Amino acid sequence: xxxxxxxxxxxxxxxxxxxxxxxxxxxxxxxxxxxxxxxxxxxxxxxxxxxxxxxxxxxxxxxxxxxxxxxxxxxxxxxxxxxxxxxxxxxxxxxxxxxxxxxxxxxxxxxxxxxxxxxxxxxxxxxxxxxxxxxxxxxxxxxxxxxxxxxxxxxxxxxxxxxxxxxxxxxxxxxxxxxxxxxxxxxxxxxxxxxxxxxxxxxxxxxxxxxxxxxxxxxxxxxxxxxxxxxxxxxxxxxxxxxxxxxxxxxxxxxxxxxxxxxxxxxxxxxxxxxxxxxxxxxxxxxxxxxxxxxxxxxxxxxxxxxxxxxxxxxxxxxxxxxxxxxxxxxxxxxxxxxxxxxx
Amino acid sequence: xxxxxxxxxxxxxxxxxxxxxxxxxxxxxxxxxxxxxxxxxxxxxxxxxxxxxxxxxxxxxxxxxxxxxxxxxxxxxxxxxxxxxxxxxxxxxxxxxxxxxxxxxxxxxxxxxxxxxxxxxxxxxxxxxxxxxxxxxxxxxxxxxxxxxxxxxxxxxxxxxxxxxxxxxxxxxxxxxxxxxxxxxxxxxxxxxxxxxxxxxxxxxxxxxxxxxxxxxxxxxxxxxxxxxxxxxxxxxxxxxxxxxxxxxxxxxxxxxxxxxxxxxxxxxxxxxxxxxxxxxxxxxxxxxx
Amino acid sequence: xxxxxxxxxxxxxxxxxxxxxxxxxxxxxxxxxxxxxxxxxxxxxxxxxxxxxxxxxxxxxxxxxxxxxxxxxxxxxxxxxxxxxxxxxxxxxxxxxxxxxxxxxxxxxxxxxxxxxxxxxxxxxxxxxxxxxxxxxxxxxxxxxxxxxxxxxxxxxxxxxxxxxxxxxxxxxxxxxxxxxxxxxxxxxxxxxxxxxxxxxxxxxxxxxxxxxxxxxxxxxxxxxxxxxxxxxxxxxxxxxxxxxxxxxxxxxxxxxxxxxxxxxxxxxxxxxxxxxxxxxxxxxxxxxxxxxxxxxxxxxxxxxxxxxxxxxxxxxxxxxxxx
Numbered sequence: 001x002x003x004x005x006x007x008x009x010x011x012x013x014x015x016x017x018x019x020x021x022x023x024x025x026x027x028x029x030x031x032x033x034x035x036x037x038x039x040x041x042x043x044x045x046x047x048x049x050x051x052x053x054x055x056x057x058x059x060x061x062x063x064x065x066x067x068x069x070x071x072x073x074x075x076x077x078x079x080x081x082x083x084x085x086x087x088x089x090x091x092x093x094x095x096x097x098x099x100x101x102x103x104x105x106x107x108x109x110x111x112x113x114x115x116x117x118x119x120x121x122x123x124x125x126x127x128x129x130x131x132x133x134x135x136x137x138x139x140x141x142x143x144x145x146x147x148x149x150x151x152x153x154x155x156x157x158x159x160x161x162x163x164x165x166x167x168x169x170x171x172x173x174x175x176x177x178x179x180x181x182x183x184x185x186x187x188x189x190x191x192x193x194x195x196x197x198x199x200x201x202x203x204x205x206x207x208x209x210x211x212x213x214x215x216x217x218x219x220x221x222x223x224x225x226x227x228x229x230x231x232x233x234x235x236x237x238x239x240x241x242x243x244x245x246x247x248x249x250x251x252x253x254x255x256x257x258x259x260x261x262x263x264x265x266x267x268x269x270x271x272x273x274x275x276x277x278x279x280x281x282x283x284x285x286x287x288x289x290x291x292x293x294x295x296x297x298x299x300x301x302x303x304x305x306x307x308x309x310x311x312x313x314x315x316x317x318x319x320x321x322x323x324x325x326x327x328x329x330x331x332x333x334x335x336x337x338x339x340x341x342x343x344x
Numbered sequence: 345x346x347x348x349x350x351x352x353x354x355x356x357x358x359x360x361x362x363x364x365x366x367x368x369x370x371x372x373x374x375x376x377x378x379x380x381x382x383x384x385x386x387x388x389x390x391x392x393x394x395x396x397x398x399x400x401x402x403x404x405x406x407x408x409x410x411x412x413x414x415x416x417x418x419x420x421x422x423x424x425x426x427x428x429x430x431x432x433x434x435x436x437x438x439x440x441x442x443x444x445x446x447x448x449x450x451x452x453x454x455x456x457x458x459x460x461x462x463x464x465x466x467x468x469x470x471x472x473x474x475x476x477x478x479x480x481x482x483x484x485x486x487x488x489x490x491x492x493x494x495x496x497x498x499x500x501x502x503x504x505x506x507x508x509x510x511x512x513x514x515x516x517x518x519x520x521x522x523x524x525x526x527x528x529x530x531x532x533x534x535x536x537x538x539x540x541x542x543x544x545x546x547x548x549x550x551x552x553x554x555x556x557x558x559x560x561x562x563x564x565x566x567x568x569x570x571x572x573x574x575x576x577x578x579x580x581x582x583x584x585x586x587x588x589x590x591x592x593x594x595x596x597x598x599x600x601x602x603x604x605x606x607x608x609x610x611x612x613x614x615x616x617x618x619x620x621x622x623x624x625x626x627x628x629x630x631x632x633x634x
Numbered sequence: 635x636x637x638x639x640x641x642x643x644x645x646x647x648x649x650x651x652x653x654x655x656x657x658x659x660x661x662x663x664x665x666x667x668x669x670x671x672x673x674x675x676x677x678x679x680x681x682x683x684x685x686x687x688x689x690x691x692x693x694x695x696x697x698x699x700x701x702x703x704x705x706x707x708x709x710x711x712x713x714x715x716x717x718x719x720x721x722x723x724x725x726x727x728x729x730x731x732x733x734x735x736x737x738x739x740x741x742x743x744x745x746x747x748x749x750x751x752x753x754x755x756x757x758x759x760x761x762x763x764x765x766x767x768x769x770x771x772x773x774x775x776x777x778x779x780x781x782x783x784x785x786x787x788x789x790x791x792x793x794x795x796x797x798x799x800x801x802x803x804x805x806x807x808x809x810x811x812x813x814x815x816x817x818x819x820x821x822x823x824x825x826x827x828x829x830x831x832x833x834x835x836x837x838x839x840x841x842x843x844x845x846x847x848x849x850x851x852x853x854x855x856x857x858x859x860x861x862x863x864x865x866x867x868x869x870x871x872x873x874x875x876x877x878x879x880x881x882x883x884x885x886x887x888x889x890x891x892x893x894x895x896x897x898x899x900x901x902x903x904x905x906x907x908x909x910x911x912x913x914x915x916x917x918x919x920x921x922x923x924x925x926x927x928x929x930x931x932x933x934x935x936x937x938x939x940x941x942x943x944x945x946x947x948x949x950x951x952x953x954x955x956x957x958x
Contacts (some may be wrong), residue, residue, distance in 0.1 A: 041900070047821040148912070162913040192684035193848065194910050197892035201906055219822060222894020226904060246901050263826030265855035267878075267893050277855050279833065280826040286791045287821075354784040357742055525739035532699055533753040533802065534726035547743040 008035035009078065009180055009213050010059065016072035017054055017063055023291035028054045030237045031073065033317075036181060041207065041214040043228035043245065045221065045260070049287050050234040052217045056185045059215065060100050061090040077181070096126040099174035101167070103186040108170060109158040115169045116142075116154025119176055126177045141172040144209075146202060164195035168202065175206060182206075185217045200227055221264055225249055233257045236298035237290060239317055243327030253320065253329040256299050258337065259283035297332070305333045305342060361551070364626040371622020378615035381608075385436055388429035396422060396430040396582040404598040418587065418601040419594045427587050428608055434583040435565055435609070438499045442564035445503025446510050447557045451546070453507070454514025459522060459541050469515070472508045480505040481570065488576045495578050502567045506560060513556055517549035551627035558620035562613040569609050584609050638672035638708075639842050640696065640810055645669045645705035647688070647695045651918070663917055665691045667866040668705070670944070673810070673859075678836065678843040680857030680874075682850065682889070686914060688866040689846050693812050696844070697729050698722055710809065727757045730803035734815040736795035740787040746798050747773075747783030753805040772801040776831065793824035800831065804839070813845045817852060829855055850893045854878055862886050865914055865925040872950020882947060882957040884930050924955070932956055 017029040029051050036042050044052045057063050061082050063070055074081045077098065082090065094100075102108045110118060116138050123134040135154075142150035145168040158166055167187060174182055184203065188196035200223070207214055216227050224231055224245060231248045233241040233256070241254040252258045262281030285302040297314055300306040310332055320326045320334035336342060365371055384391075394400075399421040400413065407416040407424070415424035457468040484501035491497045521527060522545060530544045571577055572585025573592065584605040591601035647666040666688045673679045681689040694700040696707050698714055707714040709729065717725060730753070733739035740749055747769055754765045770780040776797040787795055796816060803811050813832065817825040833856060835841060847853050853860060853874075860877050862870040862885065870883040881887045888910045898904040910929045915921060921928065927937040936955050944953040 047823060146911075164913060193850075193892045193894075194684060194888060195913075196894075197906060197909060198911070201909060204900075220894055221822075221896060222898075225896045225900070226894065226898045227900055229900060244901070246899065249896055249899075260822060261896070263823050264896070265826075265829065265849075265851035267851045267854055267890070267895050276833075276858075279830045280855065282826050282830060283823040284827075286793060286824070352785070352789060354745065354786060355789060356786055357788065525733040525735055526741045528694075528699060529731065529733055529739050529799075529802070530741070530752075532697075532726060532731040533806075534723040534756045535752075536723060539756075544741055548741070 007037065008076075009038045010034075010036040011076045012055075012059070012073065013076070014073035015055075015058060015070070015075060015083075017051075017058055018069050018071045020067040020069075021291070023289075026290045027293075028068070028237055028290065029058070032239055033073075034232055034239070034242075036213050036215055038180065038213055039207070039211045040229045041216055041227055043216045043218060043224045043231040044234060045218055045224055045231060046234035047219060047260075047287055049236075049290070051237040052234050053185055055234070056100070056183050056215065056217050059181075059183055060094055060098060061085065062094075092126070095122055095174075095179075096177050097179050098181045098183065099177070099179040100183040100185065101170045101174050101187050103189050109166060111158055114155050114157055115161070116156075119154075119169070119173045122173050123176050137176065138172075141176055142169070144175075145169070145172045145206075146198075147172070162195075163191050164198060167191065167195075167199050171199075171202060171206065175210060175212065178210060179212055181213045181215065183215045183217070186219070187216075188223070189219075203227065221249070221261055233260070236287060236293060238298070238330065239328075240299070240330045241328065242317065247327045251324075253322075253326060253334045254299075254331045255303050255305055255333070255337075256283070297330075304339060305336060307332075307342070361623075361626040365622050368622045368625055370618050371625070374615045374618025374622065377611065378619060381432065381612050381615065382436065384429060385432035388432070392425060392429060394423065394426045396426045398422065398426070400426075404594060404601070406598070407600050407604075415604055416598075416600045418591050419598075424587075424601060424604055427582055428584070428604060431582040431584045431587055431605065432608065432612075434495055434578075434581045435568060435585060436612070438495055438502070438568040438583070439561045439565040441496070441499040442502035442506065442567070443557050443560040445500065446506040446560050446564075447553065449503065449507040450510025451514050451553065454511040454516075455518055455541055455546065455549075457511070458515035458518025459537070459545065461519075465515075468511075472511045475505065476508040478505060481567075484567070484571060485574065485576055488571060493576055493578050495581055498568055498571055498577065499564075501571075502564045506563065506567075510553065510556055510560070513552060514549060517552060518545055521545045521548050551623075555620050555624045555627065558616060558623060562616040562620070565609060565613055565616075637675075639675045639710055640673040640844065641706075641708040642669060642671050642692075642696050643706045645692060645695055645707065646703050647691050647700060648703040661918055665866055665917065666695060666702070669863075669866075669868055671861050671868065671871065673842055673844055675809070675842050676836075676840050677858040678845050678856055680845045680847060680853040680860040681863060682847060682853050682860055683863035684848055684889075684914075686865065686917065687863040689848075689863045690814055691866075692863070693814065693844050693846050697731070697810075697812055699731070724757070727753075727806040728808050729810040729812065730806065730808040731812045731814065732796070732799050732803050732816045735819050736792045736799060737819070739799055740795055742787055745784055745786060746790070749787070749798060750783075750801045750805055753802060757806050759806060768805065769801075772804055775804070775835075776801045777827075791824075792820050793827060796820065796824075796828050797831070800828075800835070804835065807839075808841070810842045810844065813843050815846055815848070818847065818849065825852075832856065850889060862889070865917055865920065867925065867953065868944055868951075869926065869953045870950065871944065871952075876949050880949070880958075882950065882952040883954050884932050884958060885926050887958060888929075888931075924953075932958075 012032050012034040015029055015032040019026050019028050032055060044055060046052045058070060059075060070083050075083050119138045119141060120134045123129065123137055138154055139150045142153055147153050147165060147168055188199050191199065203214065206212065218224060228245045231243065231245050232239045233248065235256050241248065241257050248257060249261065252261055259281060263283060265280060283302055288298060288301060295314065296311040300310040315330045315332045317328050317330040319328050322335050333342065400423045401410055401417050401421050403417060403419050403421040405413060405417040407414060413423055415428065418424060453468050453472060457465040483505050487501040488497055527540060527544055530540050569585035569588060572583060573589040575589055577583060577586045577589060587605040588602050595602050645666055646668055649663040649665055651661040651663050669692050671679060681693060683689045691700055695702040750772055751765055751769045754768060769783065773780045773783060778794065778797050817828050820828060829852065836843060845857055857874055859873050861868045862883065864885050870886045881890055891907060912929055915925065915928055921938065923938040923940055924942050927933040942953045942955045944951050947957065
């Protein structure tokens with residue numbers, strides 16, 4: 001498929017990823033199209049199993065094979081299709097121009113080397129500098145990510161650091177080669193809220209300073225609000241809604257997105273003596289297993305608005321014809337919020 | 345439309361592991377081989393029934409030289425085929441009972457040490473270490489020499505020197521599982537120590553223990569062969585080890601009296617190991633998704 | 635206010651750590667340092683804090699699932715700490731627990747029907763037929779189908795497993811249920827289902843919850859009273875409306891500022907105010923003054939020298955020399 005000219009840093013077009021499982025070959029991503037623009041933060045949000053982490057791995061060229069296979073579509077990074085790139089070229093890109101930080105910083109650092117050594121190695125792998133120069137860079141990097149006494153901390157082993165410090169080290173390593181794209185897969189899920197706030201602030205500072213584009217994979221709508229410019233909402237291996245963060249949070253068109261926002265216990269300051277809060281909105285049921293997906297909309301079974309049409313035919317991701325404009329959504333009843341509004 | 349409203353069949357973790365085991369070709373081959381061996385040992389007398397101590401022909405007759413003596417004779421002229429069929433029983437029996445002794449002592453010691461911790465753990469682990477640092481073969485030789493070298497002494501001796509490994513494995517499993525929330529959950533609904541050890545932790549600790557017990561059978565058979573080879577087996581009970589031990593001086597003149605029982609031992613231990621490895625893969629959830 | 639159902643005074647928990655060196659004495663980590671609280675019947679008390687705050691240890695020690703090294707716990711007039719092991723086992727009928735991780739809190743080798751029936755077996759409640767009926771009722775009550783009773787835990791999703799956990803906790807008609815982060819391992823959509831279920835059951839059976847959580851949104855939704863913990867101590871203890879409208883302790887304020895919220899938008903140039911830096915001090919080596927002083931934006935000389943006590947301010951209690 002010819003790629004239309006975009007100003008995107010990374011473009012996913014109709015990306016398809018399949019996994020071999022006990023239930024046979026299962027489609028984990030069925031045709032994902034996404035653009036990441038230079039310097040922006042794109043959020044990918046959804047429940048576990050929706051395919052958001054697979055998308056992140058695909059962007060890094062790291063879909064585990066076996067059991068995973070990229071079976072269709074393309075991922076263009078600065079004009080180059082990385083699904084067809086050689087392993088050697090991918091190694092050059094990974095950690096160089098595309099970097100990643102993970103959920104659990106403890107398991108992503110090697111316990112037997114000091115953090116300074118590990119960042120030094122990462123620099124030497126991608127840059128043509130001497131070891132002494134690299135070591136000097138390490139101390140600067142650790143200072144950049146807000147680690148006190150960076151020269152001393154570079155001598156520490158991962159287990160001697162707290163979870164927050166380890167995530168800072170991961171970020172230092174990720175930005176060591178000035179990447180253009182940083183993929184963050186639930187980077188704060190394992191951390192306490194006060195530490196999470198620090199890491200988010202750091203990521204925003206880094207973006208402002210280095211102009212790096214960030215893809216933030218998360219299940220947390222609060223993180224989406226605070227961190228992202230644009231959002232893609234995923235469900236059962238597809239993008240079901242896409243737009244600016246304000247569009248998605250203030251005017252969600254897909255019933256699933258509305259449910260996802262409505263079911264969060266939102267923190268709000270309340271007046272003294274207030275009554276108990278009303279029950280939370282619920283999305284009934286559970287995410288259907290991927291191997292049991294049928295022809296219709298994957299969300300139909302849990303959706304209040306679902307009718308026979310929804311169950312028979314899967315809606316495409318497109319901008320609906322609504323009066324107050326709109327953004328891409330995959331729903332036959334986009335913009336309708338209650339059963340009463342459904343056309344007869 | 346997804347079909348999630350039909351009730352799936354109940355699948356117990358053990359049954360799931362068994363299904364996994366059946367997909368493992370080497371393991372199924374091992375199980376089949378083992379079944380053939382056990383079948384021959386148990387029901388071999390229907391094919392060919394005789395006293396293995398009877399002298400039937402000239403000593404050291406090569407296999408196939410004489411009609412009816414297909415596997416040849418040993419240094420006294422006894423029929424090798426009879427020996428192989430009759431000697432398998434005691435060999436397997438020693439292996440099984442030694443493994444049973446190992447598992448019973450090992451699980452008991454390991455479970456108590458791992459569950460209670462503290463001084464109980466210290467005491468039992470020192471005891472375990474004491475038995476572990478004993479030179480196993482030497483200790484077994486002493487035991488067998490002190491008591492009469494009967495089948496049971498040999499099994500007991502092997503069990504006594506093998507249990508520390510099982511105890512350590514059990515203890516490690518208990519230490520791991522006792523920290524899991526379902527154990528705290530059992531305590532929170534008022535379950536006592538005995539129930540928690542036997543009904544909650546042990547069933548979950550079993551998979552690696554089953555694997556280890558299976559492999560112990562193989563080790564015990566080799567151990568028995570070793571003791572018999574050194575002349576410390578029970579001379580009044582025909583076993584594969586004894587056959588090798590008694591014929592070892594003639595190995596340069598005749599290969600078959602030593603090689604054939606050796607081959608029988610090899611095939612048995614090989615089959616047991618394949619089964620053990622298959623069980624290990626079946627129980628190991630990390631490999632399961634492949 | 636009626637008499638408290640659960641009354642905890644001076645609860646202290648020590649953990650023996652390994653020796654620092656061959657000749658140094660074994661180190662003692664004081665995970666809970668003299669905690670007092672009361673839980674009123676029919677209400678929910680939230681224990682809030684970050685990892686290492688001792689919130690779970692406090693709750694588990696209060697119901698004797700963790701050994702405490704000091705303090706008193708009265709439950710419905712009974713001094714729990716003086717009960718023998720056997721008496722305590724019988725007493726567990728009245729206080730049950732829902733655990734954090736639905737994947738590890740159910741025995742993988744037992745059928746879920748047996749898991750829910752087990753408390754009834756252990757407490758000799760009714761005859762086998764009555765127990766079977768009770769288990770069916772419990773399954774229906776928590777939104778599971780009774781025909782799923784023969785399945786094993788791994789055949790359920792996380793949310794369904796947590797429902798099984800809830801059914802097990804309800805089996806013996808307890809008065810108190812300790813909820814140890816019951817929704818933190820679940821996806822948001824499932825989290826809402828479980829939180830609504832817990833609230834519905836509380837209304838239906840007049841249950842009292844001791845609710846442990848690090849998530850202030852969840853706490854605000856489900857709790858009536860809240861105790862904020864930091865490094866083994868309660869630093870602020872008040873009712874929900876007061877805490878969320880006017881936090882007095884700087885740490886509470888920091889927690890509220892750090893908690894995720896849909897109102898803080900990158901698009902509107904959100905910038906966080908009053909952020910804390912660094913990590914909490916090691917519990918093995920606590921400073922003499924306020925434990926939060928090293929990270930507190932308002933800390934003064936007095937805070938580093940003198941330890942503030944939990945004091946009544948009229949609207950709740952706070953342990954701070956300079957409350958907000």
